[in-house]
Structures are given as structure tokens and as C-alpha cells.
Amino acid sequence: MKGERLDRLLARLGLGSRKEVARLVRAGRVLVTGEAVRDPGFHVPEEAEVRLDGKPLLLRRHHHVLLHKPGGYVTSRAEGPSVYALLQGFPTRDLSPVGRLDKDAEGLLLFTTDGELLHRLTHPRHKVKKRYLVHLEKPVNPEDQRAFREGILLEGRKTLPAELIPLKDPTWAEVVLLEGRFHQVKRMFLARGNRVVYLKRLALGPLALGDLPRGEARPLTPGEEAALYQAVGLSPESASRGLT
Numbered sequence: 001m002k003g004e005r006l007d008r009l010l011a012r013l014g015l016g017s018r019k020e021v022a023r024l025v026r027a028g029r030v031l032v033t034g035e036a037v038r039d040p041g042f043h044v045p046e047e048a049e050v051r052l053d054g055k056p057l058l059l060r061r062h063h064h065v066l067l068h069k070p071g072g073y074v075t076s077r078a079e080g081p082s083v084y085a086l087l088q089g090f091p092t093r094d095l096s097p098v099g100r101l102d103k104d105a106e107g108l109l110l111f112t113t114d115g116e117l118l119h120r121l122t123h124p125r126h127k128v129k130k131r132y133l134v135h136l137e138k139p140v141n142p143e144d145q146r147a148f149r150e151g152i153l154l155e156g157r158k159t160l161p162a163e164l165i166p167l168k169d170p171t172w173a174e175v176v177l178l179e180g181r182f183h184q185v186k187r188m189f190l191a192r193g194n195r196v197v198y199l200k201r202l203a204l205g206p207l208a209l210g211d212l213p214r215g216e217a218r219p220l221t222p223g224e225e226a227a228l229y230q231a232v233g234l235s236p237e238s239a240s241r242g243l244t
């Protein structure tokens with residue numbers, strides 16, 4: 001049978017669990033290209049227009065969710081407390097994190113269902129900037145700045161040029177990386193004889209954490225989504241279909 005099951009599609013759009021959306025369907029609240037469909041197992045053709053209570057749904061092929069990760073959560077499904085516990089209401093089964101944040105780190109964590117987007121955002125070839133706020137045991141100095149710019153040897157491989165911008169209190173700084181190696185920020189400071197005591201990701205490419213409260217998640221806006229796809233040389237149209 002071609003097409004996606006109606007209940008799976010509605011659940012994937014975040015309209016409720018499979019059980020909840022099946023109830024909406026049985027109640028006759030869902031139209032598929034003008035026809036009320038009461039069978040949750042109905043297979044929705046690729047080009048169909050779907051309405052709920054008369055309102056057209058944006059049939060998205062992909063979802064992207066921005067989370068303000070709090071400290072104490074693990075970027076993993078297997079270990080807990082898991083960041084996935086903070087994504088209730090989103091199609092968590094299909095969402096993967098774009099890079100990881102350490103358990104004690106907080107800030108912007110993006111999830112996406114689009115494997116190609118994920119690959120490009122995390123591959124150093126695309127040089128997507130990641131901006132962090134750090135608090136350090138000791139003040140940063142101009143030598144550290146130079147070392148970050150020139151690259152630091154981690155496991156025999158130099159890091160890509162990174163920016164290190166001390167703030168007014170030089171035990172605080174912003175760091176901008178073009179790649180995301182394991183514990184990279186912490187290890188770069190350790191190599192300089194310093195230690196990170198607090199780490200927060202502020203931005204990923206064109207996405208900023210902004211004032212999203214800690215522990216909350218939201219879908220990307222259409223503008224953010226377009227900017228993200230553009231940043232890695234993909235067409236934003238590849239993210240959605242059936243715009244109504």
C-alpha cells in the first residue's frame with residue numbers, strides 16, 4: 001500500500017499519540033483531499049491535502065526541534081535522565097540530536113529527522129559555527145587566544161581555527177568552533193592548563209538560543225529552517241512538501 005498511514009502521519013506531526021489521533025479520525029474531524037476519512041489505517045497518498053477541523057495541515061517531511069538543554073541531562077536515549085524526556089509532544093522516535101552536549105553542559109541542542117541535514121551540520125567540511133559561553137578556573141590570556149586561532153593538538157590532530165573572546169571578567173569567555181569533536185571545548189582549555197567549570201552553547205550556525213527558557217523545546221520557525229538549510233548548501237524545499 002502506498003502512502004503513509006493517517007494515524008502515523010498525524011502523530012508524526014505532533015498532534016497526539018497514535019491512540020489520540022485515531023480518536024480524532026474516528027470522530028470524522030480529519031479530511032483527506034476533501035473527504036472525511038474515519039479509518040486511522042487509511043494510507044494517505046503522497047500529494048493529498050489533509051485538514052483537521054477544516055484547517056489545512058502543513059505536511060512536513062522533516063521536523064527540527066530546538067531544546068534549551070539544562071545541566072544534568074544526557075544526550076542519549078539509553079542513559080538517563082535523557083534529553084528525550086524534555087521533548088514530549090514531538091515525534092521523538094525519529095528525532096536525532098545534532099551533535100551532543102555533555103551532561104553538565106547546557107544550552108542549544110538541535111534535533112532533526114533529516115539525516116542529510118544532520119550529516120552536513122556536523123561535518124567539519126561545512127564549517128558551521130558553534131558558539132559557547134564558558135566560565136573558567138583561571139583567566140584567559142592572549143597566548144590562549146593565539147593557540148585557539150592556530151589550532152591545538154588533540155589526539156594527534158590539530159583543531160580548526162577557533163575564536164576565543166574574553167569577556168569583561170576574563171574567567172568568562174565566548175568560544176566559536178567550526179567543528180564538534182568529543183569534549184572539544186573542555187579539552188582545548190585543558191591543553192592550555194585551564195579548566196572549564198561551566199559551559200553553555202549559545203548558537204549553532206544561524207540558530208540562536210535566544211530567550212527560550214531552560215528545559216523547554218520548540219519547533220524551528222520557517223525562517224530559521226530556511227537559514228539552516230541554506231547554511232549547509234541544501235534547498236529549504238527539501239524539508240517539506242504539500243505546503244497548503
Ligand code: URA
Nearest residue numbers: 101102183184185186
Ligand atoms: N565541548 C565540550 O567540551 N562539551 C560540550 O558539551 C560541547 C562542546
